[in-house]
Every structure is written in structure tokens, then in C-alpha cells.
Amino acid sequence: MKLPRWLRPVAFIAILLAVWQVAIDRHPVHLLPDPLEVAGGIADLIRHGLLLKYVVASLFRVTWGFVLAVILAIPLGLTIGWYSRATMAFNPIIQIVRPISPLAWIPIAILWFGVGDGAAIFLIFMGCFFPLLLTAMNAVRNIPAVHINAGRNFGLNTPALIYRVLYPAVIPQLIVGLRITMGIAWLVVVAAEMIAVSSGLGFLIVDARNAGNRYDLVVAGMVLIGIIGLLLDMGMRSLERLRAFRWGYSEN
Amino acid sequence: MNSLVAPRKWERFFWPIVATGLLLALWHYSVIWTGTKIFPSPLDVEKGMKELAQESLLWAYIGDSLRRVAIGFGSAVILGLPLGLTLGWYPGVSQVINPTLELLRPISPIAWIPVSIIFFGVGDNAAIFLIFLGSFFPIVVTCVTGVSNVPSMFKRAGRNFGLRPAALLTKVVFPAALPQILVGLRIALGIAWLVVVAAEMIAVDSGLGYLIIDARNSGKRYDLVVAAMIMIGVIGLALDFGFRRLEKMRQVRWGFRVES
Amino acid sequence: MTEAVAAPAVTTIKMRAERINMAFEQDGKRTSVLEDVNLSVSEGEFLCLLGPSGCGKSTLLSTIAGFLTPTSGEVRIDGEVVRGPDPRRIFVFQERGVFPWLTVEGNIGFGLFKLSASERQRRIDYYVNMVGLKGFEKAYPQELSGGMKQRLEVARALAVNPDMLFLDEPFGALDSITRHIMRGELLRIWEAERKTIIFVTHDIDEAVQLADRVAIMSARPAKIQQIVDIDIPHPRDMSSRRYLELRDGIYRQIGLAHRI
Numbered sequence: 001m002k003l004p005r006w007l008r009p010v011a012f013i014a015i016l017l018a019v020w021q022v023a024i025d026r027h028p029v030h031l032l033p034d035p036l037e038v039a040g041g042i043a044d045l046i047r048h049g050l051l052l053k054y055v056v057a058s059l060f061r062v063t064w065g066f067v068l069a070v071i072l073a074i075p076l077g078l079t080i081g082w083y084s085r086a087t088m089a090f091n092p093i094i095q096i097v098r099p100i101s102p103l104a105w106i107p108i109a110i111l112w113f114g115v116g117d118g119a120a121i122f123l124i125f126m127g128c129f130f131p132l133l134l135t136a137m138n139a140v141r142n143i144p145a146v147h148i149n150a151g152r153n154f155g156l157n158t159p160a161l162i163y164r165v166l167y168p169a170v171i172p173q174l175i176v177g178l179r180i181t182m183g184i185a186w187l188v189v190v191a192a193e194m195i196a197v198s199s200g201l202g203f204l205i206v207d208a209r210n211a212g213n214r215y216d217l218v219v220a221g222m223v224l225i226g227i228i229g230l231l232l233d234m235g236m237r238s239l240e241r242l243r244a245f246r247w248g249y250s251e252n
Numbered sequence: 253m254n255s256l257v258a259p260r261k262w263e264r265f266f267w268p269i270v271a272t273g274l275l276l277a278l279w280h281y282s283v284i285w286t287g288t289k290i291f292p293s294p295l296d297v298e299k300g301m302k303e304l305a306q307e308s309l310l311w312a313y314i315g316d317s318l319r320r321v322a323i324g325f326g327s328a329v330i331l332g333l334p335l336g337l338t339l340g341w342y343p344g345v346s347q348v349i350n351p352t353l354e355l356l357r358p359i360s361p362i363a364w365i366p367v368s369i370i371f372f373g374v375g376d377n378a379a380i381f382l383i384f385l386g387s388f389f390p391i392v393v394t395c396v397t398g399v400s401n402v403p404s405m406f407k408r409a410g411r412n413f414g415l416r417p418a419a420l421l422t423k424v425v426f427p428a429a430l431p432q433i434l435v436g437l438r439i440a441l442g443i444a445w446l447v448v449v450a451a452e453m454i455a456v457d458s459g460l461g462y463l464i465i466d467a468r469n470s471g472k473r474y475d476l477v478v479a480a481m482i483m484i485g486v487i488g489l490a491l492d493f494g495f496r497r498l499e500k501m502r503q504v505r506w507g508f509r510v511e512s
Numbered sequence: 513m514t515e516a517v518a519a520p521a522v523t524t525i526k527m528r529a530e531r532i533n534m535a536f537e538q539d540g541k542r543t544s545v546l547e548d549v550n551l552s553v554s555e556g557e558f559l560c561l562l563g564p565s566g567c568g569k570s571t572l573l574s575t576i577a578g579f580l581t582p583t584s585g586e587v588r589i590d591g592e593v594v595r596g597p598d599p600r601r602i603f604v605f606q607e608r609g610v611f612p613w614l615t616v617e618g619n620i621g622f623g624l625f626k627l628s629a630s631e632r633q634r635r636i637d638y639y640v641n642m643v644g645l646k647g648f649e650k651a652y653p654q655e656l657s658g659g660m661k662q663r664l665e666v667a668r669a670l671a672v673n674p675d676m677l678f679l680d681e682p683f684g685a686l687d688s689i690t691r692h693i694m695r696g697e698l699l700r701i702w703e704a705e706r707k708t709i710i711f712v713t714h715d716i717d718e719a720v721q722l723a724d725r726v727a728i729m730s731a732r733p734a735k736i737q738q739i740v741d742i743d744i745p746h747p748r749d750m751s752s753r754r755y756l757e758l759r760d761g762i763y764r765q766i767g768l769a770h771r772i
Contacts, residue, residue, distance in 0.1 A: 009351040016352065032370055088264055089271035099442060099488020100481050101449040103362075104461065107468040107477045111290060146609045149579055154623035154672065155599035164622075168613040183358060191362035191450055202363065209366045218366045222359050229358020 033216040038223060041216035050204070055228065057200040058189050061117060065124025066185045073129050074174065077136025078166070087137060094130060102127035102188045106195060120192040120200075127188035128181045135177030139170035172240075179236035186229045201225050292475035297482065300475035304483075310463075314487065317448050317459040320376065321491075324383025325444040329437065332388045336395020340429075341421055346396060353389065361386040361447050365455055379451040379459075386447035387440040394436025398429035431499070431507020438495040445488045460484050523554040526676065526708045527576060532585035534571055545571050546582070547733040553708060560719040561712045562762070563729035569712045570680050572734070576710065577603045577678045589676065599623055601676035602669040608685075610653045610665050616640065617649045619664055623672035639667040642701065659690040663697065670701065676708045683718070695721055699746060716766070720759045721748055728765055738765055 003011055017035045024034035033041070045051040080086040102123050109119040109126075143166065151165040193202025201221050208217035276294050283293040292300065304310040339346040361382040372378040402425050410424040452461025460480055467476035499508060534546035545568040553559050561569040574580045576587050578597045587594040589601065597603070602623075610619050620639050624632045640646055643663040653661050662682055669677055679698075683691040695718060702709060713719055719726045723742055730737040740762060744754050 005347065008348045012348045013352055013355075029370065032367070084259055085263060085267050088259065089267035092268045093272055093275060095489050095492075096482070096485040098485070099445055099492065100485045101446040101461070103450040103453055104464055104481050104484055106453065107464060107474065108291075111474065144608070146605050147611060149597065149603070150605065150609055150611070152579075153577075153597040153599065153603050160625075165611070168611070171613070186358055187360040187362075190360040194362055194365075195454070202360075205363055205366060215366065215370070222363050222367070225363055226355040226357075226359045230354055233354075233358065 031213055031215045033219050037216040038219045041214070041220035042223070045204075045217065045220060051224070054199060054201050054204050055224065057197075058193065058202070059228075061120045061192070061197075061200065062124060062182075062185050062189045065121045065189070066128050066182060068121070069125050069128035069132055069181070069185075070178070073132035074136045077133040078140050078170065080133075081137035081140030082166070087141075094133065098130040098134070103191055103195070106192075110196065115196055117197060119196045120189065123192040123196070124185050124188050128185050131181045131184060132177060135174060135181070136170070139173035139177070140166065142173065143169045175236075175240050179233065179240070182232055182236055183229065186225075186232060190225055201228075290472060290474055292478050296475040297478045300473070300479035301482070304463075304476060304479055313459050313463050314483075317452065317461070318487075320380050320383055320451075320459065321441075321444050321448050324380040324448070325387050325441055327380075328384050328387035328391055328440065328444070332391035333395060333433075336392040337399055337421065337426065337429075339392065340396040340399025341417075341425065343400070350396075353392065357389040357393075362450055362454065365451075369455070375456055379448065379456050382451040382455070383444050383447050387444045390436060390440040390443055394440070395429070395433055398432035398436065399425055401432060402428040431504045434495075434499050434504060438492060438499070441491055441495055442488065445484075445491060449484055460487075523557075525552050526555040526557070527551075527553040527587065527589045527710075529572075529576055529587045530585055532572065532575060532587065533583045534568070534575060534580070535583045544733040546575070547735055549585070549734065549736055551727060551736055553710060555708055556706045558702060558709045558711065558722060558724045560723035560726045561710065561729060562716065562719045562726050563714065563734065564731065564766075565714055567729050567731050568734035569729050572729070573678050573680055573710060573712050574603075577601060579603070599672050600674050601678065602672060602674040603678045603680070604665050604669050604682050605680060608661075610661055610668065612653050615650050615652055616645055616656075616664055619653070620667045620671050622668055635671050639671045642670070642704075643667040643697070658686050659694060662686065662694060666698070666701065670705065670707075674707065676710070679709065679711045681712055681714065691718070698722065703746070716759060716762050717750075720755060720762065721750065726762065728762065740765075 021034045021036065024032060042051070045054075080090055105123060105126050106119070109122045113119040113122055147165055147169055148161070151161045156164060189200070190202040190205075193200035194206045197203055198207075201224055204221040205218050208214040208221065280293050280295070283291055339349060364382060364385055365378065368378040368381045372381055406424055406428050407420065410420045415423060448459065449461035449464075452459035453465045456462060457466075460483065463480045464477050467473040467480065499505070529549060529551045532546050532549040532551075533544070535542055535544045537543075549572060551572075561572060563569045571580065575582050576589075576594070578587075578594045578601075611622065614622065617636050617640070620636045621632050624635060627635070636649075640649055643666055645660060645663060645667065648656065648660070653664065656664065662685075665682070683694050686694065699722065711719075711722060720742055726740045726742060728737045728740065729735070740758060742758055744752070744758070748755055
């Protein structure tokens, strides 16, 4: 019995869910819900109007933090990457700050912004800033010298060179970087919400557990996080496919 | 790339020192001008670091964090590498399993905390499980891409010389994919380091992440907070560097372009 | 009867390179690539720089075009010292020089930003036709073959109406049949527009087929070993006695065996 291709991953997930359901029925683990209970939890959220509210709250924070990081990090990264002396100058600082988990910034975030949206957005910003900065720096340094030389050969002054050669040449790499960083932002928002705010999917997980061990809602929250994260990723991937950008992925 | 005058050797040290110095000065004077009582100046942080270094607790904490990373990351490698190689080698299998992985991957390890507490209780094991989760998915993804990027001419050559699929995987595909896999492992290690700090801030009571939370909660010692952050950065960088040395081994160096 | 096209009767010197020395330093080692090179090119002339790979001919061409500054010596074009690249003398790289994010039209129109929109379009249409890319105006380079990309790059160079063209092994990445066709195309274009051309190649036949004069370069550190006048009018018969004489002369000059 050969299933059509698209059906197979769905069948796989269905099998996993079935195994989970049966396993819980046979050996109930204290507090752990089975798939039906999780589905019930999702229905619960919809009924109380919380699903949409929390999803929007999380997306709102992600968008703000991500967009702020893009606006600041990309131009800065392109500039630093362009001037080798600037790269030399800032690289050590970047390399030391980069491995610091965004969550480690929580005390400072709360100090500067108090508990609330501002702190969460700051954390997402910190999580996105350095990956975007490095993406932009690397994208510039990876531009083949032929293109820069050709631009200079045709008499382009520096602003024209930047606008007509540098910028188009880096776009494919930037878009990939944006997609990866969006994934990071989504991870950070959930973590940030578990600590610093009182709405959103991350908060849902923490709250559901604290206020009555509603693990069906906890896992429901996790499932929603997974689905929305995947949708965000797929959305960014479709950007990569626009014909105008597709040149970046073929053999030059 | 821009200027026609190539930078000289001494500039490699000069510019970073200038930039770092300027930023430290900016930090220092911002603290003075804003008259803040809480936010530490660079000197406060330096004193804080010395204070921590003298306390044996710091070294114990560093040890704890590293230990958790070692176990969590190590398990992720042991389980993720074979899985990733298999998925990359059998695209049919990958097509079935991949959507499930893609659904699980965007779930922040931190979101797994309540579930992990059910299975592992509060403490070390829960944190290690989170680190495992955080590293596992990147490792699998990297292996899959690495294997599928091996040029088919290598695989054909292997078959030409009579290798069976299992031998082909271990003797041709794995070495060919190794440079890319190593890069992926290094990135996953970086992620593991991020996750351990986050996990320690929430789920355990030792380690560098815990130190940050603790320093703030018991007495608003922001000088210790920033000191711990810098140490986290430095150790993370050291881990990254150490891993890069692996990439320089002759068995894999061919896979990396020469850095000018 | 095809008209044999002769070089212009009055010869003005277009480019003069005097006592060019070029040395590179890397890791403390000083490599001398060009040593005391003297060369002059007349207006409307087609000159070939011939030599084996790595002998420095590309370096010399880049220096003449202004992308590199000689360690000593100077290059003058139209009497002015060359200080950098200029749209009056366009460098044609191999086909990887075309901008992958622009269409054929976009590439050809790249240097025409000073013209009015209608004038620009006229030029683009003219050169699209001239290099034989009609019908592909809206295609992207990734959709073109190697030969087509090379023609695109030549069209882009010609569109700005430069005085001089520098071609650095432009046909190197093409198969030998396409190369043969492209040589004919290049000559056709040259005869129509009479630009001064300096062409770098390692292919002896190519040099004898194309050039008015062939400057043979020695191995590194390179000098101009000899300049051979190719006094056959176009179109050149590759079986004619004079052609074979000149070609064999160059073989001997370079020291290559005549039998394989």
C-alpha cells in the first residue's frame, strides 16, 4: 500500500500522535496530557478568545524587535564590512558580545524598560542584532571583486557604486540571513514572554502551569508556537523565491 | 575592499584597541553623566570580576555550565549525527520525517521547561535536556544538508570502486561532508551555550546563568551581572575558537577556503 | 569579395607604458611580477599579450587599465598618466563579470546613466543586435550560455563607447568551437568600431588570428620578450604560408616542441 508522497509525512505525524495517545492511556504520566486533551486545550483557548490575543501579542513583539534590529544592523553591518579597518576595529567586541544569550540581558532589560513589552522587544532586538550585523558584514565581504571593479570602471562614484552594485549584490545573502534571524527572534520571544510579560504564547505556557497545572494548555501552547514558527519560516522562504532574487542561488 | 591602500600589520591590533577603548570610555562617561546609581561603570565591573574570581563559587559555576553543555551537546551529537546522516542519505525517509522536525524546531527549548520538569524534575537533568533539544535540530539539519551537498561524482567514484552503500556512506560521503558538518557543529555548540545560560536562569540553581539572576535578585549587584555577562561572552568565544582549531586539521582543511 | 581592412595609415600612440615594475608583498616575501616592462600601443591597434598562465600578463593589463598601481614606472594614455579606472577604457573580464541581478538590457545599459532614456534605449537595442543577443533582452545571465554571457559583457563594454578595450582571456571559459566563433565576432566588432584593443591570451593561435602585433611575455618576473608584427590582412587564412610561418616563429620563440 503505497501512500502518495504528500500524505506520508502526515501519516508519520498521525502515527506519532497515536503512539503518544496510547502510551499515555496505558501508562499515565502525572500531568502529561494526551493529544486529545491538547486539542481540547486549543479549543478552550479559542472559546475564550485568548488564542488570537496571545498570538497577536507574540507576533507584535517579534515584529518590533526584528524590524528595529534590521533597520540598525543591516546598514551598520554593510558599512563595517565594507571598510576593512572598521571590521578589524569592531570584530573583537562583536565576537565577545555575540555568544551572550539574549536572556542574559534580562536584568538590564528590566532595569532600563521595566517589566513589560519594552523589555521583551529589547530582548528580541538583542537576539537579532548580532546575527544580522554579521550577515551583512559577511555579505559585503563576499561580493566578488569583479563587480566592484566593473562598477568603478564605468565611472560610478561611491554613492552610485553602493546603490547600483553593492546593494543588489548582497540581497540574496541578506534574505537568507533575515530568515534565519526571524527564527531566532521567534525563539527569543517565547523565552522572553515566559519571564518578563503577561501575555503572549510564552506567557501562556508559564501561566497555564503556575495557575493550576493546566498542562493541556502548556502543550497546546507549544504546538501553536511550532506551527506559527514554521509558517513564519515558510513565509520568509517564499521571499527567496521571487524571480528578481533567484539569481543569487545559481552558479554564477 | 574599498580603499586602495592595504592595511598594514600593526593596524590589526591598533584599530580594535582604539574602538574598544572608545566604547569603554563612552560607557564610563555615560554612567557618570546620567548619574545612575545602579548601572555599573567599567571599573565597577572590573572590581566585580575580581571579587567573583576570588570566590571559589565562580569556578564551580563555570564548571557546572560547561558540564551541562558537554553532556547536552554531546548527546545531541551522538543521536543527531547518525540521524542526520541517515536522513540525508535516504531522501525518502527525510521527506517523511522532515515536516515533523520542522514543526518541532521553532519551539524554543525554554518552552519545553514545564514538560521537561515532568520528566526530569527540577535540576540538572532538565537543563541538560533543554541543551540537548537546542543543539539537536541544528545538528540534524546540518548533516542532512552536508550529505546532500556531496557532489554526485564522489558517490559515483565510490560505487565505481565497488563500495556497498554502507561503506559508501562511511568512507566517501561522511568525509566529504565533514567540513560542512563541522561548521554546523560549531554553530550548534554556540546555540548550546546560549541555551545553557537561559536554562540556568530559570530551572536550576548553579551555573553562570543562575549567577546573573542571583546577583540581581539578592542585592541588585549589577556589577556582578555585567561581569558574569562578559565572562559568558568570553567563554562562548573560547569554545568557538577551540572548535575552529578542529576545522584546521588536515583531514578537513581542504573543505575550507583559505582566509586571506 | 571581402574587403581586407587595414590598420589606419596615421599611427598616433594611444598608450605608452614605461619602465613598469610590479612587485607584491605577502607574508614578508616580495614577489617581483613585472620587471622593466615597456610597451606602446597605437590608436586603433589590436595588440595581444601572449604568455603562459601566471606570467604576469593579467597583472600588466590591470596596471594599464588603472586597477593596480605599478611599484615604479608609469602608464600614459593620450598623454595623461593613468591613476585609476575610467569609462574611456573598459575592462572585459570573463563572463563572470556580468551583473547577475540585471537582465541583458540592464547590463548593457549599466554605464549609460548619463544619457536620456530614449538615447539609452537606442544604444541598448543597437548593441543587443550587434552582439547577436536579440530576443534575450529580458533574460537574466543565469539563463544564458557561457558564450552569450561573454557577448553580453562585450556589449556592456562597447555601449559606453570607450576608446580602449582591455580583454583578459575573455574566451578562457568557453569550449574551443565557441571560442573560434567568438574570435570572428570580436574581429567583426573591432572592424566596425576600430577601438584600441589590448587582449591577453595564452593561446598562440588566438594571438596570431586576432592581433596586429603580438607581445610575447617571458616567465615571471615578466618582461616583453619579443614583439611580432602580424602583417597578414584580415580575413586571415589559417592555412596560408605566412600564417604558419608567423605561428611557428612564435612557437620557437617561446621554446615549445613542434611535435607531440
